[in-house]
Amino acid sequence: MSPRADDIPIIDLGSCLAGQPEAIERAARELRAALTEVGFYFIVNHGVAPDLIRNTFHQAARFHALPPDRKMEVRIDKHNVGYLPMRGDTLRTSTVQAVTKPNLNEAFFVARDLPADHPDVVADRRFRSANRWPSDLPGFREAVVAYCDTMERLVRRLVPLYARALGLPPTYFDAPFAEPQYKLRMTHYPNQPALADDEFGIAPHTDTSFLTLLAPNEVSGLSIRSRDGHWIEAPVLPDAYLVNGGQMLQRWTNDVCLATPHRAVNRSGGERYALAFFCDNTIDWPIAAVPTTVGPDRPPKYPTTSYTDYMVEYQKRTYDLLNADAKAAD
């Protein structure tokens, strides 16, 4: 049995990142179990410097401490970058339960920091925009970009394990993840002392991602719905990233891997911040079930899609604010 924190497996990346073949195969076996039975796992010895993580949490707090009008200057746009105000989204897409109340959080979203003269930025290509950085917040952009670069490197080291976990050659995901699409969500959850019935910091949902990297959080509040339907509080495990699969992973694996519902409520008595790095394949890569997850008895459950098509539809259903903007533009 591999180690677990409550019901969530812990995968030690130390020796696999050092390239030991047996360690890679063992981690791949543990990863398969995690992805198919739980949908969440912790990673330890991931190589991300604690100072970098601490500083990125600090940057999240710095951003959210800005006056509201400063934050509204970088209000979220159709590319899903920028500031999402408190109660700015309702997770209507949730298959977990009917969600009617908007989320009690505010968030700042960052994507790959494309230069203003990048052809996709110039063309205003959906989800390939320049980021919306706040003015007069020295060092913020550099720190956040450094964090995203580190997360991207970690994903590059994880995808060979995903390939092995799925019985594929280790290089299988290298090309689809050559330039991954990603979003860093820097979320602020105010303390919620009295919990209204269906009001959450973030309501029960599954992520859209292939994988999400949740930075080690000292403040608890996240719960995960187990397959038998009860909610498990995610333990606070110092220095461990918590990783989960989302809807894109289900599509890539024909539902062999789980997208496990989760939710967060901050009852810590203080502020809670979260750093969620949602990562997907290169924007144009066709998203279809990998060969080891289909067969005569297991036909593909989903039509082939693309990041853009999928996210356009998802956003329409999720973001109140964008919908209001779109209506105003009609």
Ligand SMILES: O=C(O)CCC(=O)C(=O)O
């Ligand atoms: O706040 C957390 O710990 C998790 C956040 C989350 O699930 C999300 O942003 O999708």
Ligand SMILES: [Fe+2]
């Ligand atoms: Fe999530």
